[in-house]
Amino acid sequence: MAAEAALVRVGRQQIEITRPEKVLFPEDGITKGELIEYYARIAPRILPHVCNRPLTLERYPNGIDSKRFFQKEVSSYFPEWIRRVTVKKVGGTVTHVVCNDTATLVYLANQACITPHIVLSKVDKLDQPDQMVLDLDPQGEDFELVRSTARAFKQLLDELELPAFLKTTGSRGLHIVVPLQRLETYDSVRDFARKLAAIIVSQAPKERTLEQLKAHRGTRVFIDTNRNGYAQLVAPAYAVRARKGAPVSVPIEWAELGKKGLRPNSVTIRSIFDWLEGVGDPWKDFWKSRASLVKARRKLMSPP
DNA sequence: GACTGGA
DNA sequence: TCCAGTCAACGCCCT
């Protein structure tokens, strides 16, 4: 018999788990209970990437084939021990969830939050991002163009002596993430991302594009530089995606780009823990590598 | 998913 | 007590 509800203790908190047998991924039979177990177990890996940031919840209370919604404002019924941060928006303010512990991860998963989205800045310096993201979005399933575009970015970032870390999105593309020292505003970081992307597009304009309109992109990889704007959302490393198989965004080595078997969505909540045993932590040095864009910008202005 | 108001 | 209904984002680009 399917257990209806249960009280679990996570650290200091008691959390009511409701309907753990509810299927959220119908093609795979993956339940809310499995989602909760995943986030509890991955906590040591994901918490560094979500902690101290305003979160936006992408929730699917009736599964991934039913209606989803994004949630920024903390619900009135969320327990008092859930941390929050109030940030500015155009018409006023919004109070977001902040997730700094396993208990909050478990609570959010029980809310059928499949993907907790982050922003690129942290609560103590909301206007200055601590990372820049190059978001590579293929239009179809042409992952080969994503690979070559990622390689081109890696070469350019190496030339500019900027650190760059690679992850799958769990969906169809890749993210290249550059950790930053928080010296610049969102607008400034986004302008820089646009300059880099313009160079990458110019190297292969038939394969890469900055076109906003899908109808104008053709089969080209869209380089989504607007991820670097204020209050823009990004799926963090180790987040689950609301797609068949419950795929996970995972950090990978640059060398993986050359391997034929690489797919953006092949690691799932059912395979990740076995998979992790065969890899180290490709992002081990991520937080030690935070860079400034000042010198890189100078190099861009005056090429060799 | 959780809450609310009316059978 | 049991539904049925209701609510849960937003910033940027382009026209």
Place this chain on the structure above:
DNA sequence: AGGGCG
């Protein structure tokens, strides 16, 4: 102001 997009 409103549609497309992520």
